[in-house]
Amino acid sequence: xxxxxxxxxxxxxxxxxxxxxxxxxxxxxxxxxxxxxxxxxxxxxxxxxxxxxxxxxxxxxxxxxxxxxxxxxxxxxxxxxxxxxxxxxxxxxxxxxxxxxxxxxxxxxxxxxxxxxxxxxxxxxxxxxxxxxxxxxxxxxxxxxxxxxxxxxxxxxxxxxxxxxxxxxxxxxxxxxxxxxxxxxxxxxxxxxxxxxxxxxxxxxxxxxxxxxxxxxxxxxxxxxxxxxxxxxxxxxxxxxxxxxxxxxxxxxxxxxxxxxxxxxxxxxxxxxxxxxxxxxxxxxxxxxxxxxxxxxxxxxxxxxxxxxxxxxxxxxxxxxxxxxxxxxxxxxxxxxxxxxxxxxxxxxxxxxxxxxxxxxxxxxxxxxxxxxxxxxxxxxxxxxxxxxxxxxxxxxxxxxxxxxxx
Amino acid sequence: xxxxxxxxxxxxxxxxxxxxxxxxxxxxxxxxxxxxxxxxxxxxxxxxxxxxxxxxxxxxxxxxxxxxxxxxxxxxxxxxxxxxxxxxxxxxxxxxxxxxxxxxxxxxxxxx
Ligand SMILES: Cc1cc2nc3c(=O)[nH]c(=O)nc-3n(C[C@H](O)[C@H](O)[C@H](O)COP(=O)(O)OP(=O)(O)OC[C@H]3O[C@@H](n4cnc5c(N)ncnc54)[C@H](O)[C@@H]3O)c2cc1C
Ligand code: FES
Numbered sequence: 001x002x003x004x005x006x007x008x009x010x011x012x013x014x015x016x017x018x019x020x021x022x023x024x025x026x027x028x029x030x031x032x033x034x035x036x037x038x039x040x041x042x043x044x045x046x047x048x049x050x051x052x053x054x055x056x057x058x059x060x061x062x063x064x065x066x067x068x069x070x071x072x073x074x075x076x077x078x079x080x081x082x083x084x085x086x087x088x089x090x091x092x093x094x095x096x097x098x099x100x101x102x103x104x105x106x107x108x109x110x111x112x113x114x115x116x117x118x119x120x121x122x123x124x125x126x127x128x129x130x131x132x133x134x135x136x137x138x139x140x141x142x143x144x145x146x147x148x149x150x151x152x153x154x155x156x157x158x159x160x161x162x163x164x165x166x167x168x169x170x171x172x173x174x175x176x177x178x179x180x181x182x183x184x185x186x187x188x189x190x191x192x193x194x195x196x197x198x199x200x201x202x203x204x205x206x207x208x209x210x211x212x213x214x215x216x217x218x219x220x221x222x223x224x225x226x227x228x229x230x231x232x233x234x235x236x237x238x239x240x241x242x243x244x245x246x247x248x249x250x251x252x253x254x255x256x257x258x259x260x261x262x263x264x265x266x267x268x269x270x271x272x273x274x275x276x277x278x279x280x281x282x283x284x285x286x287x288x289x290x291x292x293x294x295x296x297x298x299x300x301x302x303x304x305x306x307x308x309x310x311x312x313x314x315x316x317x318x319x320x321x322x323x324x325x326x327x328x329x330x331x332x333x334x335x336x337x338x339x340x341x342x343x344x345x346x347x348x349x350x351x352x353x354x355x356x357x358x359x360x361x362x363x364x365x366x367x368x369x370x371x372x373x374x375x376x377x378x379x380x381x382x383x384x385x386x387x388x389x390x391x392x393x394x395x396x397x398x399x400x401x402x403x404x405x406x407x
Numbered sequence: 408x409x410x411x412x413x414x415x416x417x418x419x420x421x422x423x424x425x426x427x428x429x430x431x432x433x434x435x436x437x438x439x440x441x442x443x444x445x446x447x448x449x450x451x452x453x454x455x456x457x458x459x460x461x462x463x464x465x466x467x468x469x470x471x472x473x474x475x476x477x478x479x480x481x482x483x484x485x486x487x488x489x490x491x492x493x494x495x496x497x498x499x500x501x502x503x504x505x506x507x508x509x510x511x512x513x514x515x516x517x518x519x
Binding site: 032033034039044052054056076078110111113120121122123124125126128129130132133134135137138139140141163164165250251288 | 410411412413415416417418421441442443446449450454455456459464465466467468469470471472473474491492493494
């Protein structure tokens with residue numbers, strides 16, 4: 001029987017596979033995508049020092065290292081069920097079943113949709129879909145797009161589209177309805193953006209040639225927010241306009257925008273149509289954790305981590321024997337944090353399988369996760385540290401309960 | 408029509424690749440070997456991958472990474488294949504599965 005199956009070949013899964021193989025474990029990696037790298041593949045941004053974080057290049061490096069180690073990575077395999085039978089893990093992927101002593105779930109994140117009339121029309125896609133089309137497949141998602149949803153990911157991808165010479169006519173909010181919640185409230189969106197701007201100042205500095213941080217802050221006063229938006233990278237960011245409908249018969253032809261009040265209410269009579277041939281919906285990211293839910297692993301809802309996350313310790317163990325998690329399944333963060341979590345998970349797994357792993361190397365790996373988090377260029381949630389502390393409290397509680405049972 | 412990004416200021420030139428020929432709803436298209444069906448079709452200006460099984464409304468990709476199943480098509484006779492994940496191959500026959508019968512809804516319309 002194999003030592004370890006890893007589901008997901010994103011930065012977390014690949015780094016874990018490499019670390020585990022370096023420690024002599026027999027590893028199988030499964031991924032439904034046709035390339036290794038996961039969501040790292042589409043990433044492209046300039047780091048503070050002026051170097052580019054090129055996701056394709058980073059993925060290639062990881063895959064190359066995996067190749068040198070002779071790792072068994074099977075692509076195009078969708079895992080639809082997992083079960084623990086007689087202390088081994090059975091993984092069902094398409095028509096095959098694989099078995100291992102331990103299982104690492106590194107399935108990453110998914111994008112939350114935003115409900116807007118017309119959103120099923122061809123040409124409407126998630127903002128990540130446009131990122132992958134542009135940077136990975138090198139096909140333009142369209143000639144002129146509108147992005148609905150103002151957040152870190154949509155701002156970053158707007159820039160990426162711009163770099164690839166694709167016009168972004170506007171970034172605007174979604175219309176308020178029962179589903180869209182705070183994502184359609186201009187004041188709350190602006191507060192969230194201001195939180196982010198201190199963590200990634202260069203992101204905002206980059207966005208507008210003349211828009212230095214303070215200038216941006218000044219313009220951000222929501223009540224005085226210009227109706228036609230503030231331009232970032234020459235793209236109007238409209239916090240006082242919301243998309244109320246996506247227009248088109250057989251495919252996207254435009255969107256209807258309306259001016260909204262500071263708390264997101266549409267002001268009647270302000271509707272205008274702008275033309276575009278694609279629309280990106282940016283509803284934010286949440287951990288893709290369905291497979292963990294199949295195991296009976298406890299879950300907690302932690303807003304700062306992006307939603308429901310499987311209970312896990314700092315060293316990436318879950319309460320179930322032989323089950324581990326790493327990467328965005330544990331909370332929404334950047335790829336470098338995912339990598340450091342993957343490494344930590346692999347060390348925990350190797351240790352639990354009886355390999356000689358010094359406690360100090362494991363605790364050093366855990367420390368590295370925190371320092372990577374502190375240095376992260378992109379932070380999806382400003383309070384991610386608080387989220388991690390909450391989770392740790394749940395873990396400690398769980399641990400205490402377990403000890404009580406054992407006594 | 409959409410286009411391919413041949414030159415990218417950071418990612419560089421698009422590597423020369425092998426061209427493959429496949430069909431979609433009986434019409435012939437060309438794609439780059441290894442790219443997903445959805446990317447090849449979009450590069451050829453095709454956004455609509457299917458019509459909804461019940462309503463008949465046009466649909467295309469949504470997530471582009473395998474999560475939403477909006478891009479499901481029939482590939483060489485196999486239904487429910489995700490066009491955003493499945494690489495194009497020479498001679499591949501892709502088609503939309505079309506509108507399916509919805510007997511319960513139809514019954515309700517006339518009887519309930
Ligand atoms: C659309 C999108 C865009 C993003 N863009 C950015 C960005 O620009 N910058 C940034 O810093 N972060 C971005 N992120 C966050 C991103 O999740 C992290 O940066 C990082 O990639 C997480 O790594 P991971 O290894 O945990 O998961 P991922 O990189 O998501 O990899 C998970 C892998 O698991 C596979 N998988 C999932 N479920 C199954 C299954 N059931 N069977 C088989 N395989 C499965 C997937 O195919 C995928 O390859 C983005 C996330 C998403 C969803
Ligand atoms: S577009 Fe979502 S699964 Fe293919």
